[in-house]
Amino acid sequence: MKTWITIIFSGLLLSAHASAGIVEEKDCGSCHRLHPEDAEKVFTAPDLHYAGNKFQPKWLKQFLKNPEVIRPAGFITNSGFSQIANLSPHSSYTEQEANTLTDILMDLKISTLSPVTSEPLSKGLRAKIKYQFERTFGCISCHQSLNLAGKVRGGISGPSLVNAGNRLQAEWVAGWLNDPEVYMVKGRMPRYKMDPTTLSQFTRFIMTLKKENIK
Template sequence: MKLLKTLILSGLLLSAPASADVLADKNCGSCHRLKPEEIEKSFTGPDLHYSGNKFQPEWLKQYLINPEVIRPAGFVTDPGFLPKTDLPPHASSSIEDANALTKELMTLKISTPAPVNPEPLSKGLRAKIKYQFERTFGCISCHQSLNLAGKVRGGISGPSLVNAGNRLQAAWVADLLKTPETYIAKSRMPSYKMEPATLEQFTRFLMTLKKENIK
């Protein structure tokens, strides 16, 4: 019996992925939520317990090596909503660490959102949705995006969408717009009850936003 217990225990230990330690080694959990059950604690960085749903692995790896600014006003958790300009930049990792971290982060998933048509939007539809992005839904008040001239425009309280097409998975974007509560208990963003067709076009529009299009 004791032998059996030891066997099971050692089996459990061995079967735990070795790379799981990478997140702990790098102390990611001190700023980021890595498990859905961690709710009470208030984190100073964005939730990562659905990284595998949210990010494109190539972007994640590049980010870890050479971090870019996603939230120009910092990750604002303060209910008084004061910009935190004193936040240190995200640590940068070596290529090996970035590979290991990306591999591990991509396993963190909480949902299986339906895939979105990967075809890029036509120029006409892009212009139409861009118009809605600015005027119908007012997204640009809080999110930076690119205008048709390739210039960065928009507010800073929400994450920048200038590089959304490289950073995010289309299926996740669509799912977030449809059911934000799956990912964020209480967002600062208004809910939009979009028609499915609008939602799909919106997602595909966001996927056209890439930093290489900045002029």
């Protein structure tokens, strides 16, 4: 009995050690910020110290196995950001590595986000928010998204929102729109003051953007 307990315990310890080591092994921290205390350092890829607040695990796992381009112009701190430099593709990982990395990344959180309503938007409200997305706030100038006909439209300096509904957590989208500085000290996106109703509707609109809706 004692031997079995020792074997199981050792196995768990080894597994935990291997899990913790994969982030170092893959050198994720050389491009991504993984710790909140690294605020002074400049990283060349998106911050991941709040990955557990931001991403949906299913999408994250898939991304790690088959990376897709989210930021066609690169990350905002890249020296060639404004000139479309040749971007090196993100590394891809095996199923097992992707599972382990996803588990680790989903544990990285910096805040407890307020719950948001997941009530779907009516067709009319969706059209209204889309209008605001393009005309009132001008989001389309920097973000690719889907128009009402399901076509990809928009600028490329901001992250693509074409698949935002599968990629992001609604609570994070609302948190970002409300107070982006919690997540990024200085982004390149204008700040907006949205009333709670608009913020909720905007979040729900962004969560409707999914790549399976591309026509």
